[in-house]
Amino acid sequence: MEQFGRIDVVLNNAGYGQLSSLEELTDDEARANFEGNVFGTLNVIRQVMPHLRQQQTGHILNLSSIAGITSSFPGWGIYCATKFAVEGLSESLAAEVAPFGINVTIVEPGYFRTEFLSSGSMRIPAGSMQEYALVRQSEAAHQKQIRGNLPRDPVKAAAAMIQIAKEPNPPLHLLLGQDAYDMAQWEALTVSTGSA
Template sequence: MDKQQKVWYITGASKGLGLSLVKQLLTAGHKVAATSRNIDELKKAVGEDLPNFLPLAVNLKDETSVKASVDATVASFGQLDVVVNNAGYGLVGSLEELSDKESRENFEVNVFGALNVIRTTMPYLRAQQSGHIFNIASVGGFFGDFPGFGIYCATKFAVVGLSESLAAEVKEFGIKVTVVQPGYFRTSFLTNGSLGVPENPITAYAAVRASQNAHQEGINGNQQGDPEKAAAVLIKVADAENPPVHLFLGQDAYDLADQKILTVQQDMDAWENLATSTAFEQVNA
């Protein structure tokens, strides 16, 4: 295998950022194993009978299914270099109106699906003492001031947190970890097929309904971010000698992150004297 050619394993690859990434990688000559719940949709989107392309039907909530796909990737391409946990979906609804089942399902896919992939791919990456894991989160995993997106933000905050710990855990094995926190990109993310809504909405939540309508009607289709450019950024980061642990994507992501940092700093400054007065009193002998 050419030294510059890598083997990528990408989840949620039949649309959006995942699909853009798969197509660019294949054009560049890389080998790509791509997963989707619907393999026919994936093949139709990418193409069939491509020598460097391995389409895989995977249920990310099923460890056996994930393991079979990872084993097939290594069996087909001989190694595994870059893992992209891209699969996930949005969920809008207040914390009160979203049911336990609706909330847990979002975590099952967005968080535990990624963990299933990480647990399954790590033995290969550890054995070869190299690799790069990209976990696709969201700026909503850093900035949570979005009415109606509490559960979704919670899943993405979880992805950011586990990515930071993972980066510290696998550093000794020569493995890199980058958590990607995009802003708004023009994909199908805000369409009915990718954005869940509560089965039993509560009309009293005016701010939540306004946020929901704004995302579904106003923002959807008008996002400033280009997924093709985002995919190109990820490929460049994968080639970097010292890739970042945190990668915010898009000017809007940067703006929201700056706003969050400023707000936290202001809260810390305003309450520092009281909040740091919590130590045991020093007793002099």
């Protein structure tokens, strides 16, 4: 506001992944993931809303994940819960701020070539339990095989978000990546059951 006198677009992208079974996760680990992924987003929204409301215009893009739509990934329960929370607060926010001319878009990417799977962006529990073989397999796969081998270009994702931010009637949900699109296809099946 001091530099430009207004805010046109807000992108909430802070957060990290927590990979652990629900049983082995401590309260502190679970709460920390919610603190960063959910309350971080909420805190930014609360700070920027007075400015956007006064302007009667603006666009908030909240980074969720395909994991905010579907959560059948062993070891990602708390992370998915944080992204489900981002989805819920964003949908409600969109309804609340529409009268002020403010748009909200929930960005739901799949895997992109970012630092998301690095040690600074993905945490594992302090007390791992070997009984959770599927969780340990997911952990090993994400740390050793998937990290560094992601096909999708984050520059293209950024370009898509910039394009959406310019739209006068942007979508509430923006899936990014073929994997995210494919995982969300159950919606197409739901729609196909409509009346004849």
